[in-house]
Amino acid sequence: MNKPERHKDRLTVIIPSYNGRDLLRVCLTSLQRQTQSCSVLVVDDGSTDQTARMVEQEFAPFQCLRSPRNEGFVRAVNRGLGYCRTEFAALLNNDTEADPGWVQAGLRAFRQHPEYWFFASRLIQYHDRSRLDGAGDCYGRSGLPLKRGHGKPVSEAEFLSDRPVLGASAGAAFYRMALFDEIGVFDEGYSMYLEDVDFSLRAQMADRPCLYLHQAVVYHMEAASDPHRIPGGNRGKRAGRTRDVYYSPARVYWITRNRWQLMWTYQPMRHTPWLLYGWVKSTLFHLLKAGYFYDFLKGTIAGWRCLPQAWRKRKQLSRTRRIKQSQLCRLLRRC
Numbered sequence: 001m002n003k004p005e006r007h008k009d010r011l012t013v014i015i016p017s018y019n020g021r022d023l024l025r026v027c028l029t030s031l032q033r034q035t036q037s038c039s040v041l042v043v044d045d046g047s048t049d050q051t052a053r054m055v056e057q058e059f060a061p062f063q064c065l066r067s068p069r070n071e072g073f074v075r076a077v078n079r080g081l082g083y084c085r086t087e088f089a090a091l092l093n094n095d096t097e098a099d100p101g102w103v104q105a106g107l108r109a110f111r112q113h114p115e116y117w118f119f120a121s122r123l124i125q126y127h128d129r130s131r132l133d134g135a136g137d138c139y140g141r142s143g144l145p146l147k148r149g150h151g152k153p154v155s156e157a158e159f160l161s162d163r164p165v166l167g168a169s170a171g172a173a174f175y176r177m178a179l180f181d182e183i184g185v186f187d188e189g190y191s192m193y194l195e196d197v198d199f200s201l202r203a204q205m206a207d208r209p210c211l212y213l214h215q216a217v218v219y220h221m222e223a224a225s226d227p228h229r230i231p232g233g234n235r236g237k238r239a240g241r242t243r244d245v246y247y248s249p250a251r252v253y254w255i256t257r258n259r260w261q262l263m264w265t266y267q268p269m270r271h272t273p274w275l276l277y278g279w280v281k282s283t284l285f286h287l288l289k290a291g292y293f294y295d296f297l298k299g300t301i302a303g304w305r306c307l308p309q310a311w312r313k314r315k316q317l318s319r320t321r322r323i324k325q326s327q328l329c330r331l332l333r334r335c
Contacts, residue, residue: 006177010086011107012039016076017094021049023221024094028059031092036104038090039063043080046070073192077170078185084177092218093171097126099217106174109213117208118175118200120168121216123147124154132156133220136165136212137197141271141332142278143263145197148212165212166331167200172218179208189309193251194258201266204331207322252286252295253302260303264310265317268329 013031017024024042031040040062044052046069055064065083067076081089088110092098102121109119123133132154134147147169149159168174170186173196183206186195200210259282267275286296321328 004085006084007086009088009107009110010039011088011090011103011174012041012084012086013090013092013103014041014043014077014080014084015092015094016043016045016073016080017047017051018045018070018073018076019047019049019051020094021047021051021054024051025054025058027092027094027096027098028055028062030096030098030100031062031103032059033100034098034103035100036107038103038107039086041065041080041083043067043076045072045076072188074186074188074190074195077195078188081177081180081185087177088174089177089180090174091170091172093220095126095221096172097219098172099219102172102216102218105213105216109174109211109216110176113211115209116164116211117179117203118168118173118210119216120165120210120212121172121174121218122159122212122214123169123172123218123220126219126221129219130154132159133222134169135159135214136210137167137169137200138334139166139197139201139262139266139332140334141267141274142281143259143267143271143275144278144282145194145259145262160214162214163212165210166204166334167197167210168212170196170199171220172216174213174216179203182206183208187313189306190258190261191254193254194262197262198258198265201262202317205317205321205323205328247290247292249292249295252290252292253299256282256296256299257302257306260300261306261310264307265314266328267332268325270329271332 042055042064044064044066046067052064052066055062077091090106106119120136122135125131125133130153132149132152135149138146138148148165183202187198190198263275287293
């Protein structure tokens with residue numbers, strides 16, 4: 001990524017959006033209420049619900065970058081980053097509401113912690129604000145990406161202080177643009193889901209750490225922006241069960257596929273026993289409880305097909321990484 005001239009000490013909030021006009025309105029309204037100013041860029045990824053018109057008519061100071069067609073979440077994010085002309089960037093999902101002090105907390109962290117290159121927000125569940133959605137990302141030896149603290153009380157002491165974490169959810173995160181200059185943007189081979197875990201691992205291997213910011217609060221409507229989500233969570237009642245809206249066929253497929261990509265690219269061979277446990281656990285979950293085994297199987301087949309490019313990426317990263325393999329293993333054992 002070529003390094004353009006950028007405005008020092010300024011922040012651009014980038015929001016990819018596809019047919020999420022009503023969700024986006026809540027998100028943009030919260031950015032109007034920030035205690036510290038920032039630039040806002042909506043990347044309209046080929047929406048057909050008049051998203052761009054809504055931004056132009058109701059949020060005139062904010063910019064809207066239109067895509068002629070839907071290209072997927074990761075490409076939308078990368079388009080926004082390519083358009084960014086500030087020293088810092090923040091990524092924000094359209095199904096969020098940012099606390100008024102969110103931007104201020106991020107800018108303060110950039111100044112106070114020059115040793116950190118990106119920052120995770122404190123995500124709280126939108127519809128139950130007594131519970132965390134996530135306090136940084138984890139990726140453990142079992143190959144299961146996890147949200148740190150998901151579902152735990154927001155008042156729990158562990159999550160009320162800043163601390164280093166493996167990575168940041170791209171649903172609400174702050175980045176130095178210099179980090180993208182150094183290690184590249186998000187891997188478009190992921191299309192959607194877990195691209196932020198891949199990015200976090202690449203950053204850690206380049207010795208560019210992440211810090212969780214407990215004062216950078218964002219409220220998140222889990223999976224509300226998923227265009228494939230099934231209303232009410234019931235796709236087919238033939239199994240005699242209802243399904244949580246957290247799942248959808250596309251969500252299960254892409255997460256499964258991309259978990260295989262992460263494993264091929266980053267997991268050391270010594271973690272094989274834990275990885276086997278993780279895949280057995282996931283298989284049984286989707287077969288017996290979630291009811292999406294067919295989509296899980298399709299994702300697994302697609303994940304195996306990703307092996308050649310993942311292996312090439314693994315070899316490239318092994319040549320350029322700045323941390324030892326033992327350090328990477330310690331990072332994965334934290335989860």
